Amino acid sequence: MLGHTWIPNGVGHLGSLVETFLPWTGAAVPLLLLCALVRRSAAAAVAVVLPALTWCALFGGTLLDKRADGGDLTVVTHNVDEHNPHPVRTARALAASGADVLALEELGAATAEYERALADAYPYHVVRGTVGLWSRYPVGASRTVDIAPWPRALRAVVRTPRGPVTVFVAHLLSVRFTATSGFTAAARDAAARRLGAALRAGPPRRTVLMGDLNGTLDDRALSAVTSGLRAAQSEAGAGFGLTWPASFPVARIDHILVRGMDPRASWTLPATDSDHLPVAATLRL
Template sequence: MASTLDTPPLRPAPSPPSEPGADTGVWRRGRIVAAVALLAALLMLGHAHLPNRVGNLGSLIETFLPWTGLAVPLLLLCALVRRSATAAVAVLLPAVIWCSLFGGTLVDKQARGGDLTVVTHNVNEHNPHPARTARALAASGADVVALEELGGAATAEYVSTLARTYPYYSVQGTVGLWSRYPIADTRPVDISPWTRALRTTVHTRKGPVAVFVAHLMSVRFTSSGFTTDDRNAAARRLGAALRAETLPRIVLVGDFNGSLDDRALSAATSRLRSAQSAAGAGFGLTWPASFPVVRIDQILVRGINPRASWTLPATGSDHLPVAARLRL
């Protein structure tokens, strides 16, 4: 009987070695994530060109512009999940743009020194503890305290409580100012149908300073968009009053119901410096007090050098008080 040889099993021929760069999957994946990253970069870079004609879209985006930075870690996470090199590289663009816009804001720029400490606070007309709020503001050590949204019987409580520390004061409509130093030439500023702003001269040890206190009109979210017309008109009137001011040193404080990134407020803000931007640490968000997402309470100056800016602890209001130490 003839023997037979076992036939070895057939094996597939080995694949030729891949050439470098042949696997392009990491570059092909994640194109949608990359496109969203580019759109985020365009939004950050071109926000000033967004139209306000439809629902004041430009103002709405600019009010919350710093929060666009949240897109960066979210998009980077998506790029990692997709294992996409294309998306990861694309995310670098909005990251760099955001850092160029707001990176300097995160640096602590506070310094020692200063001749005048100013505090401003929207106390909320429904504040259940006006006297307690007034005592907290006086304890801050401020030389000048400005209040917005005064009204009703609470105004008398602010007056009587703050008078123990501040002998000079004036209340005009729903805004008021209390000072350790003499004040003069106090008058309302016409920005709305009822008095929501004042102008006074504070005679400090370093000379006179024009101080403006303003509470711009509230904004609303409606079915037609972000309604800001009344506020914007008030900002234009306030800007006209500031341009007419003859004293070289100006302090403007108050609740603007908008952030300084909002172009619609430029009539009142463009010729002044933000104490928070110049001498703060971080964004100094003020509203709502329970979880601040935007800085709408401002201290702005002209002819004055800000040395430090910060927020104070919450009171019975829905806004946080803000403070600044200034060198005259």
């Protein structure tokens, strides 16, 4: 738990793999305690205290409910899954969330269906490749952010009643785990570096990044993106807010990160027909 940063990433991205599921290392604590009880060893029972305290120090604060009332802007992001069998039903569920700004990733061939289903609730929208932004407020200048050989990220300015907010929507490339090559994350890491450069080049105030980053905030490979941003779930959530896979979430790879504004609350929404859970946050501008 304490030495994960010393695990090298040079072979099979082992460090990133461990950090992706780092909170689950706590599962070893009850197993160690069970072993101590079976052996009836007081020394072994005392030894369990160290990893238990370590886990609590690292992640105990995450379990607290830090949600608060207030906020000027509600945002939602969702990887809708390009193989989603019911895109219209998913779109209607997202619109019912009451979000002011909606970010969708992995649109695929169903883009036109989402555009039609969301048109009434969100009169302004922009789509770049497989990612899109829908808004109740006017959307100003927008452009593709070059992070991959095909469009997977965009930057747009949303003109809210409290002033402009720069919104990034991104879907970093997928990772895989195989017995022969390990945790294959090189393409995702390269995309993260490009996205991080775009974020640093952007305006210093009122920026929100939403999307599927295909990694957790503990993963060192995403530091180029997360540096200088604040995670809505970490600051204003309750629990880990795990998002993938939707049927039994084990990792939070869908994120809302902000700069120049304060997260007031963060939560996951009910499952749709996607393999990811949607996530939401209210922000104070």
